[in-house]
Amino acid sequence: MDLYFAAASPFVRKVMVVLHETGQLADVNVIDSVQTPLAPNPANKNPLGKIPSLTRPEGPALYDSRVICRYLADRAGADLIPPARQWEVQTLEATGDGIMDAGVLMVYEHRFRPAELQYGAYVDGQWAKIARALDALEERWISHLSGPLDLGQISVGCALGYLDFRHHDRGWRDGRDALARWFERFGARPSMQETRPV
Known part of the structure; x- marks a missing residue:
């Protein structure tokens, strides 16, 4: 393949x-x-x-x-979307993917649009989506994130890693201590260490 x-x-x-x-x-x-x-x-x-x-x-x-x-x-044969939790896993995955989408669009606005055409309110709007999603993860999803490995966790882990990579100055951890602690543990997995962008 x-x-x-x-x-x-x-x-x-x-x-x-x-x-x-x-x-x-x-x-x-x-x-x-x-x-x-x-x-x-x-x-x-x-x-x-x-x-x-x-x-x-x-x-x-x-x-x-x-x-x-x-x-x-x-x-x-990996059970990364367990049938008993499939809707939660897929919703969590969609949350992580949405954070990635918004983060990538923020980068594209600065990288591919001429400076005189860049729209700061658009970038701020994308970050507002990310912030709401991060708050939802902190308030609603920590128990699930801390459970057995699934695609939702992988998506969220990669999304948070992307925020560190491209938007570290935004301070996503501020006020989200539980999510930050989870990511510290999840980010230590060999699969996450081996795939870190440089």
Whole structure:
């Protein structure tokens, strides 16, 4: 299988963590596929021009980290979306993915829009979404986050790692002590250490 990859992408990191946690890293050929919204990589098999995408021998390429992670979990027989908790796990995963989305859009606003066209209120609006999601994690999800490993935890862990990587000056830990403590523990997992962006 070929995984189209960029080390800085939190969505790619999510897939890489699943590969590590399910023991499938050796089954994947990682292809560096740095691209932007303005310059997609033509080799990428995702017609939307986004990463990650995963080619596989038994069918068309898979894309969107949620789809790829489910495929890899199923392939490995890993119970990363336990049926008894599936709606909670998927909601938590959507929360983590939403934080990643907003964080990436903040970066894109500064990186790809000319300075005279950048819209500060848009960036602040994206951070407001992130802040609300972080507050929800602190107030509602710590017990779940502290339970057995699932895709929701992986998504949130990668989202918080991305905030440290790209938005560390925003101080996401302020007033969220329980979430910060959880991330300190979760971030120490070998799968998280091995996939840290540099």
